[in-house]
Amino acid sequence: MPRYALKVEYNGQPFSGWQRQQDLPTVQGAIEAALARLEPRAHTIAGAGRTDAGVHALGQVAQCDMDKDWDPFRLSEALNFHLKPDPVAIVACARVAEDWHARFSAVERRYLFRLVARRAPLTFEKGLVWRVPHGLDLGAMQAGAAHLVGRHDFTTFRSSICQADSPVKTLDALEIEQQPRVDGGTEFRFHVRARSFLHNQVRSFVGTLERVGAGAWDPEQVKTALEARDRAACGPVCPPDGLYLAGVGYPEDPFGGI
Missing domain, CATH: 3.30.70.580 (Pseudouridine synthase I, catalytic domain, N-terminal subdomain)
Known part of the structure; x- marks a missing residue:
């Protein structure tokens, strides 16, 4: 066939x-x-x-x-x-x-998470991005994210119903960029890349880093949470709004680079 x-x-x-x-x-x-x-x-x-x-x-x-x-x-x-x-x-x-x-x-999976900081509710993009009503510190979130890159036991950032055999994964990249918006808000884009992910891993990352950006967590607390290897140490898990499976990598691109 x-x-x-x-x-x-x-x-x-x-x-x-x-x-x-x-x-x-x-x-x-x-x-x-x-x-x-x-x-x-x-x-x-x-x-x-x-x-x-x-x-x-x-x-x-x-x-x-x-x-x-x-x-x-x-x-x-x-x-x-x-x-x-x-x-x-x-x-x-x-x-x-x-x-x-x-x-x-597949040898790689790439996720994008879109987070918008603006006071007013969303109209056109409701359900397509996660909105928070307060500003976020990009540098603090980047500092927190740096602790997550590499090979770690990600039990803290793994759903309790995750069926993966092991919580140990290698996170190849977690990059965050900031873009101004015409509506006066600010969009933060999280680019996450790994061979494979645990259940709710990206949403756990973003929810935790949002707390860092809001000033509720110090960036070093991300490292402490990671090393705890305890789901209870994770920050809030953010909603699915804003999460996109952006791409999948293969040894040879079946689509010829499309």
């Missing part, structure tokens, strides 16, 4: 996460339903990461196996037609080897 890689973009607000669930709307379920319109049978796709309810994606990657030898462009166009009106789009499609796997072939 020909195998295809799909680069998927979605707004996670109306979905109960990526993974298919009975009687609940999910991104996986929406794509599998669209595939069934093209080749009527049960379809099972695999994604590079399982995003939670309300989490978005700019570059999720999934795989599907088809009976017919589809032209990749035509397959993406057909899927996009049948995905309407769901806020899901196939932005690229490529034929891949039969042993290629969206999850197990």
Whole structure:
């Protein structure tokens, strides 16, 4: 059966996460339903990461196996037609080897978190960014983030329901940038990169670093919390609003750099 890689973009607000669930709307379920319109049978796709309810994606990657030898462009166009009106789009499609796997072939995952500091509630971007009503200190958050980069036991920043075999992970990067906004607020963008992540790890990082930026935590307390290896030492876990699976890296880009 020909195998295809799909680069998927979605707004996670109306979905109960990526993974298919009975009687609940999910991104996986929406794509599998669209595939069934093209080749009527049960379809099972695999994604590079399982995003939670309300989490978005700019570059999720999934795989599907088809009976017919589809032209990749035509397959993406057909899927996009049948995905309407769901806020899901196939932005690229490529034929891949039969042993290629969206999850197990991946060597890197990149997340983006958007946090907006402004007093007024959000209108157009509600659900797409996390708003806090107070200012944040970029330098303090960067100093706190520096303690998290590298190979550590991240038990403190791991959900109690995480199913990973080990809490030890290598965080390759946690970079924070600040951008002024035309609405008078300030946007902070957290760029996080690793081979793999624990459940709620990025949201635990951002929630904790927001407390540092707000002055409630000293940057050194991030190191203390990390070394505690205790979930109770973590700061508040921020909401899914603002979290995006930005991209997935492979030894060879199946989409040719798209």
